[in-house]
Amino acid sequence: MADEDFKLSCPIPLSEYPHITLAHGGGGKLMHQLIDRLFIPSFDNQALRAGHDGAVLSIDKSRLAFTTDSYVVDPIFFPGGDIGSLAVNGTVNDLAMCGARPLCLSVAMIIEEGFSIESLWTITRSASAAAEKAGVPIVTGDTKVVDKGRGHGIYITTAGVGVMDHSLTIAPASVRAGDAIVLSGDIGQHGIAVISKREGLGFETEILSDCAPLTDPVQRLLQAGIEIHCLRDLTRGGLASALVEIALSARLHLAVDEAVIPVSEAVRAACELLGFDPLYIANEGRFIAFVPLQQADKTVEILRVQAPEVTPAIIGKVSDAHSGLVTARSVIGAERIVDMLTGDPLPRIC
Amino acid sequence: MADEDFKLSCPIPLSEYPHITLAHGGGGKLMHQLIDRLFIPSFDNQALRAGHDGAVLSIDKSRLAFTTDSYVVDPIFFPGGDIGSLAVNGTVNDLAMCGARPLCLSVAMIIEEGFSIESLWTITRSASAAAEKAGVPIVTGDTKVVDKGRGHGIYITTAGVGVMDHSLTIAPASVRAGDAIVLSGDIGQHGIAVISKREGLGFETEILSDCAPLTDPVQRLLQAGIEIHCLRDLTRGGLASALVEIALSARLHLAVDEAVIPVSEAVRAACELLGFDPLYIANEGRFIAFVPLQQADKTVEILRVQAPEVTPAIIGKVSDAHSGLVTARSVIGAERIVDMLTGDPLPRIC
Numbered sequence: 010m011a012d013e014d015f016k017l018s019c020p021i022p023l024s025e026y027p028h029i030t031l032a033h034g035g036g037g038k039l040m041h042q043l044i045d046r047l048f049i050p051s052f053d054n055q056a057l058r059a060g061h062d063g064a065v066l067s068i069d070k071s072r073l074a075f076t077t078d079s080y081v082v083d084p085i086f087f088p089g090g091d092i093g094s095l096a097v098n099g100t101v102n103d104l105a106m107c108g109a110r111p112l113c114l115s116v117a118m119i120i121e122e123g124f125s126i127e128s129l130w131t132i133t134r135s136a137s138a139a140a141e142k143a144g145v146p147i148v149t150g151d152t153k154v155v156d157k158g159r160g161h162g163i164y165i166t167t168a169g170v171g172v173m174d175h176s177l178t179i180a181p182a183s184v185r186a187g188d189a190i191v192l193s194g195d196i197g198q199h200g201i202a203v204i205s206k207r208e209g210l211g212f213e214t215e216i217l218s219d220c221a222p223l224t225d226p227v228q229r230l231l232q233a234g235i236e237i238h239c240l241r242d243l244t245r246g247g248l249a250s251a252l253v254e255i256a257l258s259a260r261l262h263l264a265v266d267e268a269v270i271p272v273s274e275a276v277r278a279a280c281e282l283l284g285f286d287p288l289y290i291a292n293e294g295r296f297i298a299f300v301p302l303q304q305a306d307k308t309v310e311i312l313r314v315q316a317p318e319v320t321p322a323i324i325g326k327v328s329d330a331h332s333g334l335v336t337a338r339s340v341i342g343a344e345r346i347v348d349m350l351t352g353d354p355l356p357r358i359c
Numbered sequence: 360m361a362d363e364d365f366k367l368s369c370p371i372p373l374s375e376y377p378h379i380t381l382a383h384g385g386g387g388k389l390m391h392q393l394i395d396r397l398f399i400p401s402f403d404n405q406a407l408r409a410g411h412d413g414a415v416l417s418i419d420k421s422r423l424a425f426t427t428d429s430y431v432v433d434p435i436f437f438p439g440g441d442i443g444s445l446a447v448n449g450t451v452n453d454l455a456m457c458g459a460r461p462l463c464l465s466v467a468m469i470i471e472e473g474f475s476i477e478s479l480w481t482i483t484r485s486a487s488a489a490a491e492k493a494g495v496p497i498v499t500g501d502t503k504v505v506d507k508g509r510g511h512g513i514y515i516t517t518a519g520v521g522v523m524d525h526s527l528t529i530a531p532a533s534v535r536a537g538d539a540i541v542l543s544g545d546i547g548q549h550g551i552a553v554i555s556k557r558e559g560l561g562f563e564t565e566i567l568s569d570c571a572p573l574t575d576p577v578q579r580l581l582q583a584g585i586e587i588h589c590l591r592d593l594t595r596g597g598l599a600s601a602l603v604e605i606a607l608s609a610r611l612h613l614a615v616d617e618a619v620i621p622v623s624e625a626v627r628a629a630c631e632l633l634g635f636d637p638l639y640i641a642n643e644g645r646f647i648a649f650v651p652l653q654q655a656d657k658t659v660e661i662l663r664v665q666a667p668e669v670t671p672a673i674i675g676k677v678s679d680a681h682s683g684l685v686t687a688r689s690v691i692g693a694e695r696i697v698d699m700l701t702g703d704p705l706p707r708i709c
Contacts, residue, residue: 019480029474034504043502047480051487056463056498064498066463068522069419077465077518078501113406113416115427117516119469124379130369130397137401148406148414151428151516152393154384155707159511166467166501168427168518172418357505 020046032352034081036245036291039351041254061180062103062241065173074109076100077168083357085128085162087206089198089217090293093136095359096165098222098293099244101143105223106240106296108179108231109171111145116167119153121160132163143222145169175231181258183238186329189305190263191298193226193312194219194319195271196248200290200355201279210283214275219319221294226315230298235308239299242292244359246349249288251297252335253349262332265325265347268340288337289350291358295319299327370396382702384431386595386641389701391604411530412453412591415523424459426450427518433707435478435512437556439548439567440643443486445709446515448572448643449594451493455573456590456646458529458581459521461495466517469503471510482513493572495519525581531608533588536679539655540613541648543576543662544569544669545621546598550640550705551629560633564625569669571644576665580648585658589649592642594709596699599638601647602685603699612682615675615697618690638687639700641708645669649677 016023021042032039049057056064063076080096090098097114104111116136120129140147177183202218204210223242230237239259241251248270256263272280272287280287300308305323312321335347366373371392382389399407406414413426430446440448447464454461466486470479490497527533548569555562573592580587589609591601598620606613622630622637630637650658655673662671685697 015481016477019477021476021480023477026476028476029470029472029479029504031472031504031506034470034502040502043479047476047483048500048502051483052466052490052497052500054496054498056496057500064463064465066498066520068421068423068462071418071421073418073520075463075465075518075520076499077467077516079467079469079503079516081469081503081505112418113414113425115414115425115518116402117427117429117518119429119431119514119516120379120384122379122381126371126376126378126397127366127369127373129379129393130371131365133397133401140402146404146406147402148404148416149426150398150402150407152384152390152398153429153431153514153707154379154381155431155511155514156381158508161505161509164469164503164505164514166427166429166469166516166518168425168465168467168516170416170423170425170520357503 020050031356035353035356036250037350037352059180062106065107072173074104074107074171076103078103079164079166080359081164081357082203082359084206087218088202088215090220091132091135092163092165093132094139095220095293096167097136097139098220099359100167100169101145102223102242104169104171105227106242108175108177109173111143111169111171111224113148114140114145114167114169115149116147116165117151119155119160119164121162122154122157124162143224177237179237179240181239181255184255184259184261184299184327185238186261186327187302188238188299188327189302189323190265190325191300191305191308191321192324193296193321195273196243196292196295197272197276197287197290199293200358201276203358204355212275212279216275219292219294223296226312229311229315230308233311235304236301237298240296242296244291244293245353247289247291249347250349252347256335257333260331260333262328262330263325263335264328265337267337269322270324271320271322285354289354370400381706385703385706386600387700387702409530412456415457422523424454424457424521426453428453429514429516430709431514431707432553432709434556437568438552438565440570441482441485442513442515443482444489445570445643446517447486447489448570449709450517450519451495452573452592454519454521455577456592458525458527459523461493461519461521461574463498464490464495464517464519465499466497466515467501469505469510469514471512472504472507474512493574527587529587529590531589531605534605534609534611534649534677535588536611536677537652538588538649538677539652539673540615540675541650541655541658541671542674543646543671545623546593546642546645547622547626547637547640549643550708551626553708554705562625562629566625569642569644573646576662579661579665580658583661585654586651587648590646592646594641595703597639597641599697600699602697606685607683610681610683612678612680613675613685614678616688619672620674621670621672635704639704
């Protein structure tokens with residue numbers, strides 16, 4: 010193919026977007042443009058088109074989930090965690106969001122020349138402790154080193170394989186009109202913890218990342234017979250982006266009530282100070298579950314018992330309008346459309 | 360744990376090696392020190408201790424292989440391939456080295472702000488073409504963007520799951536005294552192709568990377584009933600490091616004959632010019648197979664028919680000395696011990 014033809018074949022108009030920006034990694038519209046126009050058509054297959062946190066494979070009679078994520082969080086060490094625990098929990102959680110129990114993880118590190126071995130030891134120990142807590146072995150890995158000035162300390166990519174012990178199809182396509190939207194706990198801690206460390210902000214109350222494995226709460230819901238339709242963890246782009254992604258995939262209208270979305274006083278104060286909307290702040294230990302309305306109270310109760318320190322809540326419902334929109338009713342009763350941002354207010358949050 | 364105690368608990372003496380160097384990623388002794396002293400004890404489990412290219416898992420009646428690698432090759436585009444095809448073939452080959460047929464791959468990209476979307480499109484297409492050639496779908500992925508000056512264009516981490524259609528245990532522990540060591544083709548092309556592009560060296564004959572999927576040759580050997588004991592692809596650290604790794608794992612003596620190791624005239628000339636030993640140069644489409652002596656000729660014949668352009672050869676045998684050493688008989692008949700280098704003569708080769 011001639012050079013000019015090749016350029017024209019690029020599904021993203023190069024005259025408009027010639028270069029990658031930080032926003033392309035932010036979980037917002039530009040990232041979805043890359044995925045929808047560039048990656049999905051190139052790597053075209055059923056599993057990828059499902060638009061889920063991981064792919065589902067059938068092996069003999071088992072259904073397996075397979076997922077990966079890279080972690081480039083800045084700073085590497087933040088209140089409540091570090092890149093090691095984050096990289097383990099993040100992939101464990103993507104498996105959990107498929108309804109899978111994690112079987113094994115891989116850990117691949119890209120380390121910058123000059124990085125301290127003591128820090129590497131701390132991160133290795135932290136990843137190991139997180140894996141032990143999540144009950145999953147790290148069975149394979151890789152180490153690469155790049156020249157000084159070509160990295161930023163350490164980047165970690167984890168991948169994971171999990172197994173489904175149930176027969177549900179937990180995916181955006183299973184969301185139904187009438188479903189309740191349950192949020193597993195208060196939002197915004199991870200993003201604020203990272204940005205406060207990065208920018209050297211000292212809040213009165215130290216805010217810790219919510220970084221934690223979500224296997225246990227999901228397994229408890231499944232074991233209690235909750236007919237989960239869909240799960241999504243609230244990472245880059247926060248609660249708002251997760252809701253928009255699912256509304257678009259399911260082609261249904263999601264209506265949430267802002268007044269009941271739990272946000273801690275400390276996070277709310279930090280967001281006001283920094284001009285952030287907590288709906289868009291990343292979390293690493295929170296998720297939304299789409300469940301039949303009649304099981305919503307039981308879902309909240311199970312999540313509350315499982316982790317008394319967080320505050321699960323029914324935050325909205327799925328209506329039968331096929332709009333693909335998310336609307337939020339504000340504290341004063343006004344309705345607004347919740348959209349994805351173009352990028353992310355906080356780059357390199359995970 | 361107090362800070363001082365924590366430092367003392369680090370299994371690598373911090374006074375000796377306080378920082379990561381490029382050599383820690385080079386496939387040589389320093390990398391093995393990191394793996395053996397830091398990662399394996401931290402992530403301790405059976406699969407990791409096996410010291411293989413991937414982990415083997417049992418699901419129902421199936422045996423699966425699971426593996427990951429990060430790719431940081433510099434430059435991103437080189438004669439005969441690019442980081443996209445390399446990242447796909449590299450992980451496909453790690454699965455092949457477990458004797459597994461690839462089922463699915465993940466692709467996680469860490470892109471530097473300012474990277475050209477056209478290059479990303481080229482790499483995506485190249486990865487997609489490599490996956491198609493290897494017959495494996497890319498089912499899940501991730502995209503992160505890091506600030507300008509915190510990366511180097513693009514780094515890619517792939518992970519893969521494969522399935523074993525046979526009942527052999529292909530692993531260093533299965534190597535037996537008397538086994539023949541078969542090399543699948545001429546060595547050194549990938550490393551020389553990359554370094555020639557990086558350093559702007561123009562050789563008379565352009566040397567192309569040998570980057571290619573190894574699934575097909577391995578599957579043909581299995582289908583022909585070759586009782587493969589162990590396989591290893593010759594990436595970072597080259598043929599020499601692969602041999603040393605297996606000799607150490609199997610605790611056996613490997614004796615090879617340098618005169619029969621195929622090296623193309625072009626690669627040999629480039630190595631002489633640059634002062635490299637072809638035994639240590641990375642390859643991305645070559646492997647060694649440990650097979651029973653009576654099946655060695657048949658192994659060579661199958662590999663030759665499968666890829667007539669390469670030149671497979673029986674390069675040595677496993678002796679019953681439990682020395683864990685590798686020795687090479689030179690062209691003039693002298694015997695020398697082949698050791699791993701501390702680092703790699705060519706950093707960022709994959």
